[in-house]
Amino acid sequence: MEPTYKVRVCRGPSCGDETHSQRLAAEFHHLLEDRGLSQIEMGWHSCYGRCTKGPNVLVRKVGNEPTRRRFTLATQPLGRGAKATMYSHVITIVDVADIVTEHLEAGRIVRRLMERPSGRMQQPGQSKKDGE
């Protein structure tokens, strides 16, 4: 079965050693197995260079469309058709569950786990337009 999404959890010195991102990866594995989402490919990344915002998790959609590497990062606007989303400050198992339920199962970005260009995290119920 071809993967539909690739999920990469950072395990660099800050995300891994200081904030224990291996616990997040274990929770991703547990939820994906529990929900039968075997088409999601889990993996590690050494460091995204965003250590103060960690733990960071990249979710990338995999498909048959032509691949253009586009990231949805804090410093870039949310572009339509972006293939990858970087989540920051992924700390709790609720954060992991939201990524699995909303992004990987329903295809909706979890905006509260994305950092806005101002450097502030989006608050629940706040649209991107509200905080700019």
Ligand code: FES
């Ligand atoms: S250690 Fe995770 S971004 Fe650097």
